Amino acid sequence: MYISIPFCPSRCSYCSFVSQSIEKAQKLIEPYFELLCKEIEYTAEIAKECKLQLESVYIGGGTPTTLNAEQLEKLINTVNENFDMTTCREFTVEAGRPDTIDKEKLTAILKGGADRISINPQTLNDKVLEVIGRKHNSEQTLKAYQLAREVGFRHINMDLIAGLPTDTVESFRDTLDKICELSPESVTVHTLAMKRSSRLTQEGNSLDTDKEVPAAKMLRYCEEKLICEGYHPYYLYRQTRMEGNLENVGWSKDGYDGVYNVFVMDETHTILGCGAGAVSKLKKPNSEELSRIFNYKYPYEYINGFEEMLRRKEQVKEFYDELAEYLSEICV
Numbered sequence: 001m002y003i004s005i006p007f008c009p010s011r012c013s014y015c016s017f018v019s020q021s022i023e024k025a026q027k028l029i030e031p032y033f034e035l036l037c038k039e040i041e042y043t044a045e046i047a048k049e050c051k052l053q054l055e056s057v058y059i060g061g062g063t064p065t066t067l068n069a070e071q072l073e074k075l076i077n078t079v080n081e082n083f084d085m086t087t088c089r090e091f092t093v094e095a096g097r098p099d100t101i102d103k104e105k106l107t108a109i110l111k112g113g114a115d116r117i118s119i120n121p122q123t124l125n126d127k128v129l130e131v132i133g134r135k136h137n138s139e140q141t142l143k144a145y146q147l148a149r150e151v152g153f154r155h156i157n158m159d160l161i162a163g164l165p166t167d168t169v170e171s172f173r174d175t176l177d178k179i180c181e182l183s184p185e186s187v188t189v190h191t192l193a194m195k196r197s198s199r200l201t202q203e204g205n206s207l208d209t210d211k212e213v214p215a216a217k218m219l220r221y222c223e224e225k226l227i228c229e230g231y232h233p234y235y236l237y238r239q240t241r242m243e244g245n246l247e248n249v250g251w252s253k254d255g256y257d258g259v260y261n262v263f264v265m266d267e268t269h270t271i272l273g274c275g276a277g278a279v280s281k282l283k284k285p286n287s288e289e290l291s292r293i294f295n296y297k298y299p300y301e302y303i304n305g306f307e308e309m310l311r312r313k314e315q316v317k318e319f320y321d322e323l324a325e326y327l328s329e330i331c332v
């Protein structure tokens, strides 16, 4: 299951997601949150009827930790109380922006049973952080990481981006070296993608597809360094409009592959999506086929069109009814 919290403290210059800055969307958070909990309850009823087993939960966005500790606790409890969690192998909460993390929130997340969090520096170069519009510095990232360890998290992922504007190969190497000293269980290295709707592209920056862009050297360094530090690559994907036509790679220590990430890449599982911008993907066994159900994209659409969106979720039942009928026919 994927749950979307489409709010962030500020908007990164490369962002193309539906996420809204809390400055602009503060008023929407509470009504959105209440409806989201209802959607999770409704989705659980459907999952039960269709006899689906929950294998992983991913609360992403946006930045889920823009919610307060009480909301985070309620959100996680809504999942725990409505789904059978005995089959769940991994529960991730993105805590992407270090400036949204505090002890109360981390404790609420861990106590609720979410065992994997992602703290995303993107870079530890403060000047680059400023250029890309993230309202935190590298020291906040390091403190947030220590705090997460103190609270007791045993699987911390950290995301980096190669090819950020004004970043250099030397500064990227320095970032990665410092991350390796922290020794998170997994590191995800993205390459900058110049999405059309991002502020970066709209301000006239163009995509560099030259194979020898600095990002290529950064990724080569990741390969050398992370392998030496005991990580292995466990998933890889490309998006459109990536610098140097490079890729995103998930690295992890043994036993710490992100299960949800693998399911998404392999398209082997049904994913039920809740929240604005979420997409449910229904997987037919032994087939390449995936049927998709789209939720409304923006929080205000989600709030205004909530009933219609729940009606769309009926398609999950129809899909599994048809599948059951088909299986009973071929099994005769």
Ligand code: SF4
Binding pocket: 007, 008, 010, 011, 012, 014, 015, 016, 017, 019, 061, 062, 063, 096, 097
């Ligand atoms: S943290 Fe992620 S979702 Fe939020 S603005 Fe930055 S790129 Fe977009």
